[in-house]
Amino acid sequence: MEMGGAVTIFLALCLSCLLILIAWKRMNKAGKLPPGPTPIPFLGNLLQVRTEATFQSFMKLREKYGPVFTVYVGPRPVVVLCGHEAVKEALVDQADEFSGRGELASIERNFQGHGVALANGERWRILRRFSLTILRDFGMGKRSIEERIQEEASYLLEEFRKTKGAPIDPTFLLSRAVSNVISSIVFGSRFDYEDKQFLNLLRLINESFIEMSTPWAQLYDMYSGIMQYLPGRHNRVYYLIEELKDFIASRVKINEASFDPQNPRDFIDCFLIKMHQDKNNPRTEFNLRNLVLTTLNLFFAGTETVSSTLRYGFLLLMKHPAVEARIHEEINQVIGPHRLPRVDDRVKMPYTDAVIHEIQRLVDIVPMGVPHNVIRDTQFRGYLLPKVGRISLLGSVLKDPKYFRYPDAFYPQHFLDEQGRFKKNEAFVPFSSGRFLLSDFPQACTLFVLFILSSSLLMSLSLFPISYSVSLLSLLLSPLLLPFPPLSPLIAPPPPSPYVALSLCFFLSSSPCTV
Numbered sequence: 001m002e003m004g005g006a007v008t009i010f011l012a013l014c015l016s017c018l019l020i021l022i023a024w025k026r027m028n029k030a031g032k033l034p035p036g037p038t039p040i041p042f043l044g045n046l047l048q049v050r051t052e053a054t055f056q057s058f059m060k061l062r063e064k065y066g067p068v069f070t071v072y073v074g075p076r077p078v079v080v081l082c083g084h085e086a087v088k089e090a091l092v093d094q095a096d097e098f099s100g101r102g103e104l105a106s107i108e109r110n111f112q113g114h115g116v117a118l119a120n121g122e123r124w125r126i127l128r129r130f131s132l133t134i135l136r137d138f139g140m141g142k143r144s145i146e147e148r149i150q151e152e153a154s155y156l157l158e159e160f161r162k163t164k165g166a167p168i169d170p171t172f173l174l175s176r177a178v179s180n181v182i183s184s185i186v187f188g189s190r191f192d193y194e195d196k197q198f199l200n201l202l203r204l205i206n207e208s209f210i211e212m213s214t215p216w217a218q219l220y221d222m223y224s225g226i227m228q229y230l231p232g233r234h235n236r237v238y239y240l241i242e243e244l245k246d247f248i249a250s251r252v253k254i255n256e257a258s259f260d261p262q263n264p265r266d267f268i269d270c271f272l273i274k275m276h277q278d279k280n281n282p283r284t285e286f287n288l289r290n291l292v293l294t295t296l297n298l299f300f301a302g303t304e305t306v307s308s309t310l311r312y313g314f315l316l317l318m319k320h321p322a323v324e325a326r327i328h329e330e331i332n333q334v335i336g337p338h339r340l341p342r343v344d345d346r347v348k349m350p351y352t353d354a355v356i357h358e359i360q361r362l363v364d365i366v367p368m369g370v371p372h373n374v375i376r377d378t379q380f381r382g383y384l385l386p387k388v389g390r391i392s393l394l395g396s397v398l399k400d401p402k403y404f405r406y407p408d409a410f411y412p413q414h415f416l417d418e419q420g421r422f423k424k425n426e427a428f429v430p431f432s433s434g435r436f437l438l439s440d441f442p443q444a445c446t447l448f449v450l451f452i453l454s455s456s457l458l459m460s461l462s463l464f465p466i467s468y469s470v471s472l473l474s475l476l477l478s479p480l481l482l483p484f485p486p487l488s489p490l491i492a493p494p495p496p497s498p499y500v501a502l503s504l505c506f507f508l509s510s511s512p513c514t515v
């Protein structure tokens with residue numbers, strides 16, 4: 001009896017090993033993938049990659065397997081590229097092969113391959129060219145992007161003044177200002193800061209990012225085939241994004257009702273004109289679905305990324321008062337107390353510029369990049385990456401020790417030469433690279449918003465953690481990282497406690513910035 005039991009267990013073990021081997025071979029047969037930990041069927045490498053700390057898990061695997069390795073996210077192989085050189089070789093030197101977009105199952109239900117940020121192939125090229133041109137034209141048009149940001153800086157400052165030094169959590173104040181810059185282009189007008197609908201939109205955006213960062217979303221990305229039929233938290237992001245879509249659709253209706261093709265007021269009008277011109281083309285990409293989803297992409301992408309960077313930046317300045325003091329000094333010298341900052345002040349303020357770059361580098365808002373695919377079987381560093389539509393290419397270069405002396409520290413000198421002049425760094429690629437490099441407008445818009453809003457605020461206030469009894473060093477700086485292949489990890493959901501209370505609260509200084 002005992003002998004029989006042992007034999008049964010032994011046979012079961014042999015059978016499992018055989019099944020694992022067959023599954024593993026099947027997963028590899030399409031190409032010669034880079035090395036990586038051996039996966040187990042169904043779970044892949046879940047034992048090596050912690051869903052709540054994906055980025056750190058990758059960095060550990062990098063130590064063992066080098067800058068290019070394969071991990072199995074559930075049943076799906078993901079090729080991970082780490083560091084500037086590997087990512088550049090893929091996205092720049094082999095731009096054509098690597099020009100496919102990877103799928104984000106957790107939000108694919110909402111987008112189904114539509115909208116500029118989630119489209120692929122020809123649809124992506126058409127929507128991208130159109131969207132970025134319209135954004136640029138509006139940004140340069142009657143009212144320049146500079147004027148729009150300055151206007152927002154005044155409103156924002158006013159809001160901060162109203163607090164009369166009381167501690168605040170600036171999360172939604174900052175996102176209101178940032179979002180209004182992009183709103184004025186896509187919707188033709190800004191929102192009042194107390195507008196309930198606007199506040200609800202910002203909440204929806206913020207919560208969507210948080211949901212996309214949960215292990216639930218990662219599990220959904222791994223096992224969407226099954227999970228799409230199950231109830232649970234993983235469905236939340238779907239409903240949040242649907243609500244955002246409904247809002248955009250209602251704005252499109254409002255635009256349609258008062259539409260004058262001779263006088264486009266915003267991005268939506270420009271898209272409507274194009275839809276009208278193409279109305280007899282059954283294959284056009286200029287349809288209502290792409291209009292709603294592209295507008296949503298712009299509104300979404302332009303709001304959370306920049307406002308989280310700003311928020312994180314203030315957190316860093318609170319932790320590094322000496323850096324803040326030097327910015328105050330530069331503001332006093334170049335701008336003075338009587339006018340708002342202008343875009344062209346930036347070149348005269350190399351220290352502030354370096355700090356802003358360093359903030360962007362350290363916040364690393366999309367640390368694992370957005371997943372890409374190879375569009376055909378591709379030779380890469382001696383491996384054969386198969387075009388199976390399931391390989392995501394991720395990589396973060398902003399912390400590459402070859403290019404940044406202190407990759408994990410806040411060190412504005414990364415962007416300054418010995419004479420204190422601003423110094424570029426080729427590994428500073430927060431806006432991706434190659435064909436995916438964000439065009440001039442989003443880049444300029446981000447830099448201008450960060451520069452004008454932060455220097456406008458610092459002209460009139462100083463930042464303090466809410467309690468002096470707590471050592472500055474104890475302020476936590478790590479944003480919660482996003483999960484799996486998906487999108488960005490942003491500065492995390494404000495939650496667990498002392499962190500928010502300590503770090504995200506400011507006092508207005510009673511005297512302006514004469515530090």
Ligand code: HEM
Nearest residue numbers: 116117301302305306309365366370430431432436442446
């Ligand atoms: C801190 C600021 C920002 C960062 C770090 C950032 C980063 C990124 C990254 C890494 C991607 C993915 C590129 C890829 O596929 O490899 C992306 C896509 C995109 N972002 Fe941003 N972004 C920022 C601000 C903005 C702003 C202000 C806008 C719009 C006004 C914007 C619009 C877009 C759009 C439309 C896409 C999709 C573009 C495409 O598929 O070609 N982003 N962004």
